Amino acid sequence: MMDNQASAAAATSIEISLVSDQACLLQFSNIISDAVADQISLVTTALRELEGIIDLIPSYTTLLVVFDTGCFDRFAIQKALQGVLASIDWSSAGNRASQEVVIPVYYGPEVGPDLEDVATHCQLDIEEVIRLHSTTTYRAYAIGFTPGFAFLGNTPEVLHVPRKTTPRLKVPLGSVAIAERQTAVYPSVTPGGWQILGRTPIALVDWASDSLALIKAGDNVRFEPMTKEEFLAQGGNFDGF
Structure with a gap:
């Protein structure tokens, strides 16, 4: 669980980079940890609800987002991702369902x-x-x-x-x-x-x-x-x- 201050920091510390004409990379941290993995899991779940997302590829500290260029241009996708990040309840990070x-x-x-x-x-x-x-x-x-x-x-x-x-x-x-x-x-x-x-x-x-x-x-x-x-x-x- 994350407190409010940590939640706000999580939302603003994620870097969004356009890596191709149809993919963005979200960089959460440079350190591998369960806390970072929980954040990636939370964002992955939230982005599955965003129309126009083709694929989501999580890794240790990053999340690759592949999007439909018919729905987003390079500016619209970054704005959409920032909107999703701002809407997430970061205090629920760590409450993941896993087998x-x-x-x-x-x-x-x-x-x-x-x-x-x-x-x-x-x-x-x-x-x-x-x-x-x-x-x-x-x-x-x-x-x-x-x-x-x-x-x-x-x-x-x-x-x-x-x-x-x-x-x-x-x-x-x-x-x-x-x-x-x-x-x-x-x-x-x-x-x-x-x-x-x-x-x-x-x-x-x-x-x-x-x-x-x-x-x-x-x-x-x-x-x-x-x-x-x-x-x-x-x-x-x-x-x-």
């Missing part, structure tokens, strides 16, 4: 080729890496890179590790990985430079559903360790490495 997504993960050498290196880098044993990663509740700050790829934060500080110096050309489907303060699940086979700890047997994208992705921006996400036998029984495999 909790629990993702089962097999943390094993067959599917977590970087697990040992991460443990060495962090000066921990492998069991402690798994415990820390799986007992943290993460927030989905942004969806991007590929459909269904959710950027989740923040990992415990002791698990902050750099990306790999040489990215893999193919990261297997379902790989669970960390990089810097983030963690994520690869929803499809793609190149990637994150440190892979394990794999989930569940699908992150359902192309036949209306919602498409299992994880949505603002959701809370937890990882639940599973045994090798449970992983294989649920359709998991060791392909890809």
Whole structure:
């Protein structure tokens, strides 16, 4: 919850920049935090009601607004956005409705080729890496890179590790990985430079559903360790490495 003074500051501190002839970028802050994410969520919800908005793409500290040039020119869209920001009840920031997504993960050498290196880098044993990663509740700050790829934060500080110096050309489907303060699940086979700890047997994208992705921006996400036998029984495999 935000007090009135903080609410007023929130409305006036958001920078609006035209980044193309049909898109504006709202910059909320330079610092990643739950408070900033709550503001972005609030604005995203409000802008969905504005006629002429084609797409809204939230990220850690920004919101990209794609608009219909038949409804707005470069001046009208900025005026409309300022009007929406001025009308928002900022005191409701933080009262977001979100789901909790629990993702089962097999943390094993067959599917977590970087697990040992991460443990060495962090000066921990492998069991402690798994415990820390799986007992943290993460927030989905942004969806991007590929459909269904959710950027989740923040990992415990002791698990902050750099990306790999040489990215893999193919990261297997379902790989669970960390990089810097983030963690994520690869929803499809793609190149990637994150440190892979394990794999989930569940699908992150359902192309036949209306919602498409299992994880949505603002959701809370937890990882639940599973045994090798449970992983294989649920359709998991060791392909890809």
